[in-house]
Amino acid sequence: MSLPEHRYSRTEGTRLLCVGVYQDLGFRRRVIEELVDHRERPVAPPNGVDVLPVLAHALQVTRQEARTALLMLGAWAGFFLSDVIMFWDRVADRRGHGADVDFSDVLAAMFQGDDQLSNGRPLPWSALYALVALALWFAHRAGGGGSAARSAGLPDPVAKAADGAGSLVSLGAWAFAFFYWYSYVSALLDGHAQTPYPLLFPLALALIAWWYQTWQREALCRRLARWTFSTATQPELPEGPLFETLRDDVRREQEAMLTLYGPDSPFVGLGQQGTPWSFAMELRKRPRQPGEKGTTDSGADATDGGGLPRQISGPLTADTALSMIEPQLTRLRESAALSGKDRLRDLEVDRFVYLPGGVERDEELEVGGVPDPAVVPRGTGRSRGLPVYDPAQVAAHQREAVDEGGEGRRVFLRIRVGAWHEQVVVTVLVRVHTQGRMLVLEVLPYVLGPVRREFRAVDTLVDRLPETWVRSALRALRHAPVVGVDAGIGGLATLRNTLATGWSDRDALPDVPRVSLRELVSTKGLSEFQRMDSTRYVKTIQERIVNGVREALKAHGYRTEEFEQHVYQLSGGSVFIKDMSGGAVATGSHGSATHHGTTPTPSAAPTTNAI
Template identity: 30%
Template sequence: MPATPENLRHQAGPVPGDATRYLCAAAWLDRRFRAELIEELVEQSFRIPAPSPGTDLVRVLHEALTARRWEAWTGAACLLVLAAGFPLFGVAAGTATVLLVLLLGVAGGLGVDRMDHRLGLEVERLVIAPRSPRRTGRGSGLVAGLGQVLAVGVLLTAAIAYVMEGELDDLDPELLAGVWYALVELLLLWLAAAVLRYRIRRRLTAFGDVGATPVPPPRPHGARAAWLYARLREQQSGPELLYRRQAPLVGLGRAGRTWRMTFELRPSGERAAQGRAPEPIDAHVLYRTIAQRIRALAEDPRYPEDPLRGLSVTDRVFRPSLRGDDPAGWLGAMSGRAGDQVLLEPAWADLLSRTGHERLRHYLAVRVGSWQEEVVITVLVRATTRGGLLYLEWLPYVLEPVAQAYHVVDLLGRRSGPAHAANALGWAARRLGGDLGIAVGQLGAVRASRGRAARMRRRYRHLTRAGYAVDYAPRLSVRELGAGGEYQNIFQAHDVQRFLNTVAQRVFSAVGDELRARGYDSAAFEEQAQSITNVNNGGVQVVNSTVQGPVAGGAGANVNMTNGKGT
């Protein structure tokens, strides 16, 4: 095979789904994730959403609301079937069906929060709950599940009839008809659960890049949802972020190793010998130089597949979240549109750099997304020059990959409609009670959620009208909520370290070159930069001192003493 870029991509294999697709799948697979997502973005809609790099919040929220609505509709249909059994089929049939559903619900697990089993037999066997290889396929599972439901139904109905009549031999024709009516109701409930499973499987298949159907665009269901989607689109990508005292930086991920350096700005030996003062330098100059040098990493055409090609450098401002006035009067006031992007106005960036307000923190944000935006590195760089001192601050954050449990949609592959239908019928028969209990429970969940949202809106209006301060900061990040907490392979960890080291070295070289070009002595800066590099790479740096005895540094380092000698 010739070594061409096209063949290179072929050797790398198909591109898996990105973070947005997996989080959309999580809205269907994990009710806990869905409930917390809706609580943060819908019930407390007055809050400003946390940044979710590489993620479309509107898409994820739309899937969460759609999943909840579909289950609630199924629950309403099931309740309607159960309620209609009493006037149509009689009290005995209606009672028998309700008792049967309750029994199946207890056996099937009512109130289950996670629903990975909805993916079907092949995925559950491979990923979620490995089983014995003696397990049968889709068709036999359907027959076995349906047989279990019918057997339990017949036995329970017969037992009720025996208790009511005393004998099984002399069944009243009306009672026998009630038995069949109960089975008809059970069949309708089974079909309702199977339809929900079928629709969910087709929806989940669309979230894999190998899916047979494209993901439909988010179409808001009602005026309230349309307003919420528009608000999220406007606010999720702006440069002005909110912080609160307990959790100042929500949404950027896990904090890495930070460093800070401070040194005095002195003229270089050459400038001092000439009696010339160095040129003035401030934070605005340093930000501009750092941004230019880092952006050059994304412009190297020799490595078109490197994730650094997607590197971005923007301004970020963190501002207090406790305010007594509406956000419309202050949030976004320092920003402007540049095409499809919302960026900090240059005049505001310059003013923030020069004034250094303690409650308004201005950072240069360097962002690198890799592995289809599942691993996102964000570095906040801050520089100040006050009183002849230069202060440089480095705050790295890493958003780890989406939880592996949500990646199971990649295994669905291409499936035909009949295959989805057979799978849905089989699993609906096996777990009918649990499905019905969960679907009916969603009716109560939707009602409770809407009630909480309405109360929060009334409370917010009351607080603002009365002049009370409101905390607009987010409580959680959707992207962090769906993260798995660990890397999926060692290559991702190595890539993160490479990106951080690369950007750090470019920051050091940019600042050092700017100092030398303006006539400052850069020896102190270079010494601290080298020390930081050594420590971050697991080494030990000893500056202007002598160490007597052995020294060990780095992960797992140790010192062995043999005859007074260290090795």
């Protein structure tokens, strides 16, 4: 089933999440769980990522992993069966021709040891190699202890301790693997090994691992390399009504300027919240100046040809205030595109609706209806039903909720900058209230960190490809135990998910987005340059917001002195001074000021200072 193109389908964030399903079994299972198992749960707003290609790659890897698990299971079954046959013959020879031999006798003999069949070890070769495989798999997982600790935000001493523990475990596992091969080779040289199967079956497992790893690396090169991802054809979703419905739902939810939310976590997927700021001021009309003109135009130009403020008739509303902010941001984007390569040239501005949860993702509502009529009125009252994410529903919510100031349904101006190839995503949410002759402005900045380092390391791996068959064969021999255990775990998870899909609760209560896949694999640490850039973006956007509000106040004939005072007080803790005669001002925890009683000359003009 082909996938629809989305504006984020070819971004770097989408590419790295697709890479992640090849490298992290836990992440791959989480993708399928969130998108397929929880069909009652809408997806989080896309923050530079299209989750449909990620799901398609996850399902493709899962199918290939299931095939690998079946092949590995067949090899292990043959390995164990060879042990059983060899010991069965050994027990029969000991008891003589015609003696009865049952399976319990054979098992007892296998775990008692035999000089010729197991070189005197109290384990059959298959069980001994199974322990080797488990030890190497555990060592492989423990080897990433330090990076996992750092990703979790733990201090460096803890991460170093995890690295040291992982190194010791890995060393012990490799010593155990060397013991296995030494036991077999010594038995072979001493003439005790009567059959080559303890060597042939590990080689068969390595051959299966070689085939699986070759398929993975070919997929990474052909579809997910930096130079091929933008044009390569990505895998398709499986056929069937389940995935057809899922594809349509996800596409509609990712394109809509609306999301459902739960009160415990409304801003899923935006990352870490920065320092929010807000202010409230009374709207007071200023005296009309001589020559000032009035108009009913609600455009962004707030002055007439002579430079005097052009007053707009009608009250200042949240809608008109946002309409004055949006052109400021648009001009910022256009100027950045003309002046250089600043990421502000890709700045996105839109009005985004947060709707309280309580409806199914495809439930039909009246146009403008909301889930909880006790929280927010039902809207227009028209009877035509549309899904909650339908464009007509979204437009009605944007139109009706922008000025209502409700507690449940909220409209924000969302400003987004995807920097560092979508590794650092800055989002600023703006909301304006104008009820009761008051102006309240709320600004919430968020920063989403880079994708995990191991996902980004795929480019180093791909740059080393293609490799010689000798090197790839040796690598497969070394990784075969780990691949076998991983494939077995993944195959069991696939079987469980398949059974759960057939027996899942189709009457689950409607839910809201709980997890953002992009945020799930993000790290909290930013480099110094990334931190500098994110701070610059937030400050620049806030300045444009301030300019838009200032122009809105001027255009509607309101005084701006109190607004200017609030802005400068909130800007880095500074103090705004307007028309000051006498007195003294001190800032900071140890600041001091002294008034000397001097009086400014009459010709001195009032000045504005930020201290």
